[in-house]
Amino acid sequence: MRVLLLGADGFIGRRVADRLLADQDLAVTVLGRRDSADIRFDLTAGSPGALARFLDAAAPQVVINCAGVTYGTSRALIKANTLAVATVCEAIRRSREPARLVHVGSAAEYGPMPAGVPIPETAEPRPVGPYGVSKLAGTELVITSGLDAAVLRVFDVVGPGAPTASLFGRLAEGLRRALEHHERVVRMPDLSGFRDFVDVRDVARAIQAAAVSAATGVINVGSGHAVRARDAAQLLVRASGFEGTISEDARQVLVPSQVVTDLHRGVEQPPRVIEPRAVVEPVQWRQADVRTARDRLGWRTQVPLEESLGDVWLETACRV
Template identity: 85%
Template sequence: MRVLLLGADGYIGRRVADRLLLDQDLQVTVLGRRDSADIRFDLSAGSPGALARFLDAVAPQVVINCAGATYGTSRALIRANALAVATVCEAIRRSRQPARLVHVGSAAEYGPVQPGAPISETVEPRPVGPYGVSKLTGTELVTSSGLDAAVLRVFDVVGPGAPAASLFGRLAEGLRRALEQQENQVRMPDLSAFRDFVDVRDVALAVRAAAVSAATGVINIGSGHAVRSRDAAYLLVRASGFEGTLAEETRTVLLPAQPVGDLGGSERVPAEPRPLAEPVPWRQADVRTARERLGWRACTPLEESLGDVWLETACRV
């Protein structure tokens, strides 16, 4: 099967590329802005007609779009997460043999939901901020395109290669610095929100499963479990061996005395009433659609994912 991969230089895209290149049944061509790409093309600036000509030359049966932006101005996010998606959809429509499209979306498209329950694909999206709005716009463009297309709405990705600006990328670098400089405190934003953490390598497997399936529409990709961000942070701290304190925006948490709760500690710690800095305090994926239509489920334990984040950070020169 011929596959055209977009966004192979990003956090998810790199792992998707690694996974696809291991599959002898797939012939992978990478399109992107960097010199490492097989085809040089800027999705946010190029025309659908030009991209369609590349599609005709490669004749992919599947186009996988991992391209996009997580940070930046509203304009940059719209260009990367919406305009670029419109270009991809129109180019596929114009090509001689329209390919199947697998597009990577984001759980940020859902926005605030009722805490305590998993989020199904039928929940009405109410994104907060330009990132969620731009990703939802991209999803709407794909699902209304008339193409053979699936959108994988990916929840909170963790694992090796975590960007420095991400929650655990920032924490890992802070821990490394504290250990090197013999500091006893690492400062972090509020960690009270619950998130559905899924390993980036499992996400790559989900993308591969979607590429070879006939599933269409929006499909949640997550672990199916909600974990308090603070509990996840303790796992990373334990992996590092740091024995100091973690100072959050609203209070200081003493790490050695705090059990991990439902991640393997001896008991749960009652939540203290406090204002939430997070505009979205709860995210948990309903993953039944992924199991039923893709035959996929997350397999990597969160402790392993975060241990690998620390190993990569500690070994960085």
């Protein structure tokens, strides 16, 4: 099977690329902005017609779109998460043999949901910030495109390779600095919310499964379990051996950080800590209903959260 991968340099995209390239039954072509890509193309600036010509040349049977950004101005988010998706959909429609499309969405599209209840794909999305709105618009473009398409609505991704802008990337760096400088306190934003953490390697397996399946529509990808962020943080603290204190500032909230790829030339933006009145995504509860992924993709998570965070620390500790 011929596969065209978009966003191969991002947190999720790198793991997807690793899986696809290891599969001898797949012929993988990477499209992106970097010199390492097989096809150089900027999704935020290129036209659908130009992309359609590349599609005709590569003749993929499946296009996997892991491209997108989490941080930036509303304009940048819309360009990367909405307009770029419109370009992909229109290019596939114009190509001689339209490919199947697997698009990576985000749980931020749902917005606030009732606590204690798993979120099904049928839940009415009500995103509350520019990121969630831009991702939902991209999802709607895919679902209404008339293409053979699936959107994997990915929950809170963790694991090795986590960007330093992410919650656990930030915590791991803080722990490393504290251990190096013999500090007793690591400061973090509020960790009282519940999240559905899923390892990036499990996400990559789900994307590969969707690529070779006939499943269409929106499919949640998460662990199916909600964990308080504070409890998850303690798993990382124990892995590090840090014996000091994690100090939470209830006045500060870390903007969610599911970094998908690097449409801004691979430069991670630092985590933004902001006042509650300006919170981009004030969501206290997030837990995926994963029955659709189980039934239609034959997919379940394999990597426990403790192992995932242990790998985050191992990678951070080895960083020079």
